[in-house]
Amino acid sequence: MDAQSYAPLAADSLPARLGTIPALRDRLGNPSTWRAREVGDGNLNLVFIVEGERGGLVAKQALPYVRLVGESWPLPLTRSFFEFHALTRQAARDPGSVPEVVHFDEGQALVVMEYLRDHVILRRALIEGQRPEGLGRRLGTFCARTLFRGSDLCMKPADRKADLALFAGNVDLCAITEDLVFTDPYFEAPLNRHTPALAPLVAELRADAALKIAAQHLKTAFAARAETMLHGDLHTGSVMVGPGSIRVIDPEFATYGPMGFDVGMLMANFLMAFCAAPAHAGPDHGAWILGEMRAVWTAFEIEFTHLWRTERTGMLFPPALYEEAGQAHAAEQARLDWLGGVWRDTLGFAGIECHRRILGLAHNADFETIPDEALRAASEARALALGRALMLGQGAIPGIDSLLALARDIAERDWL
Ligand code: SR1
Numbered sequence: 001m002d003a004q005s006y007a008p009l010a011a012d013s014l015p016a017r018l019g020t021i022p023a024l025r026d027r028l029g030n031p032s033t034w035r036a037r038e039v040g041d042g043n044l045n046l047v048f049i050v051e052g053e054r055g056g057l058v059a060k061q062a063l064p065y066v067r068l069v070g071e072s073w074p075l076p077l078t079r080s081f082f083e084f085h086a087l088t089r090q091a092a093r094d095p096g097s098v099p100e101v102v103h104f105d106e107g108q109a110l111v112v113m114e115y116l117r118d119h120v121i122l123r124r125a126l127i128e129g130q131r132p133e134g135l136g137r138r139l140g141t142f143c144a145r146t147l148f149r150g151s152d153l154c155m156k157p158a159d160r161k162a163d164l165a166l167f168a169g170n171v172d173l174c175a176i177t178e179d180l181v182f183t184d185p186y187f188e189a190p191l192n193r194h195t196p197a198l199a200p201l202v203a204e205l206r207a208d209a210a211l212k213i214a215a216q217h218l219k220t221a222f223a224a225r226a227e228t229m230l231h232g233d234l235h236t237g238s239v240m241v242g243p244g245s246i247r248v249i250d251p252e253f254a255t256y257g258p259m260g261f262d263v264g265m266l267m268a269n270f271l272m273a274f275c276a277a278p279a280h281a282g283p284d285h286g287a288w289i290l291g292e293m294r295a296v297w298t299a300f301e302i303e304f305t306h307l308w309r310t311e312r313t314g315m316l317f318p319p320a321l322y323e324e325a326g327q328a329h330a331a332e333q334a335r336l337d338w339l340g341g342v343w344r345d346t347l348g349f350a351g352i353e354c355h356r357r358i359l360g361l362a363h364n365a366d367f368e369t370i371p372d373e374a375l376r377a378a379s380e381a382r383a384l385a386l387g388r389a390l391m392l393g394q395g396a397i398p399g400i401d402s403l404l405a406l407a408r409d410i411a412e413r414d415w416l
């Protein structure tokens, strides 16, 4: 394909346009047998499942605009380049955690990857009451491996700086996060929307000066603390679950930022699934979700600790200063300090993610699929209250058990 002539794929033209690519013919067979269907239900891109005589693949292509909004919001095709580079790094840092990339075409903004047959989006699975085995443990481990191994705790400085420079180019996707996550929820931004019954709560949040200061401190951390390569959009719509398999997808928002951003986004989306659970699979399922949140954080701590002790090969906290100087205990103290910082960041980012998914442009199916508007508003109100408590009360939530107790307490009360 001519790299200069980007054109969006269509299901009927896809076999002819991609059928000359050897890697795809190897995996799918003769292009005359290929059948493509567009299945994208995300906010940004085209996604095709292509099946042929030998197997299936997924073709994900960026559009030059935000799909959710339309051509009035242009968006560079380069997000596909960042997704490809993030996927290759995540595959190396946590093998088996992401779909295998089979083909990348920068000019067509196209990543062709493994088709995760029999998998569903985690958000949908949680709404239906599914309980994927080992979910929290797998995701906590993914966070620890990708976040530790993408940082100056592990990487050689030149490699890490090269990656920092590479992902610094993901300007427009970062701008989406900077606006939609950190700013828009707290004023009447044009694309915002919320369930009407929430109006009094929304007014209260937008009048809360301390909350707006906290939001901008979190934005500062996101924009200025380039600790590691983040997935950048790690919500339950960016995870697929299948029989005995859990995969993380869609890292097109990848950028360097604080570790707690990814962990916080993930925790927030579990918290929102918890708040919505009584309207879907029931409160027992909510209790299971909280248990998986404990598993996320526990697995994160365990794996991070293992990596801290065995792979601290970057420039930060060099073993020469600690273990090799007979002061292993100081390295342990530094590890605990680091984890404490990640925890506090996690709480703050989780809080803001709860707010933006209810007050901003991009909402969650967890709430959107509750048809009874009063019930939806009540569920969302709990998540709003949780979000505020997390953003303002980080110091009063010392660990995962306090967070889960807070979630249970808030869920027992009416906030409207
Ligand atoms: C305009 S894009 C809206 C949201 O969709 C993506 O999944 C990100 O979460 C982004 O904030």
Ligand code: MG
Pocket (backbone or CB within 6 Å): 042, 043, 233, 238, 250
């Ligand atoms: Mg996405």
